[in-house]
Amino acid sequence: MSLNNKGSLIFVVFLLILFAFIGGMIVSLLSSSSVSSSEDLLSAQAFYLSESGKEIAIERCIADGKKDCNDYNETYRLGNGKMVVTFLSKDNITLDNGSRATLYTATSEGEIGNIKRKIEFKFWK
Numbered sequence: 054m055s056l057n058n059k060g061s062l063i064f065v066v067f068l069l070i071l072f073a074f075i076g077g078m079i080v081s082l083l084s085s086s087s088v089s090s091s092e093d094l095l096s097a098q099a100f101y102l103s104e105s106g107k108e109i110a111i112e113r114c115i116a117d118g119k120k121d122c123n124d125y126n127e128t129y130r131l132g133n134g135k136m137v138v139t140f141l142s143k144d145n146i147t148l149d150n151g152s153r154a155t156l157y158t159a160t161s162e163g164e165i166g167n168i169k170r171k172i173e174f175k176f177w178k
Contacts, residue, residue, distance in 0.1 A: 092168065095166050095168040096168050098134060098165045098168075099168045100170040102134045102163025103162055103170050104161070104172065105129075105136055106129055106162070106163060107138070107172060107174050109129055110127075110138040110161065114157070114176075115176075122140055122143065122159075125140065126138060133165060133166075134165035135164050136161055136163050138160070138161050139161075140159045142158045143155050143156065143157050146177060155177060155178060156175060156176075157176055158175050159173070
């Protein structure tokens with residue numbers, strides 16, 4: 054084998070190793086990007102579940118004019134996700150027009166898979 058052939062063989066082996074490394078990096082980047090996209094989707098779904106829990110709690114509380122909203126601490130299920138609504142406090146307030154109302158503070162936590170998103174909200178009735 055001549056010196057020129059040995060140099061060519063080393064160069065070809067080097068190129069094969071380089072291309073294998075680049076290919077492995079591309080596969081790694083694509084798979085991590087796919088996982089990240091899936092987690093972003095679950096995060097958005099968990100957020101919208103928490104928003105839905107908030108809307109359900111407010112609607113049920115306001116629709117029942119006599120009952121105390123603190124009785125609406127509940128867990129709601131929707132598909133493979135769930136919403137946990139927890140009322141934290143209530144305060145008596147006076148509105149600008151002079152009438153009295155109760156200001157409620159609550160949280161709603163949406164959970165889907167192992168992703169959770171929690172929001173805190175206030176409303177009065």
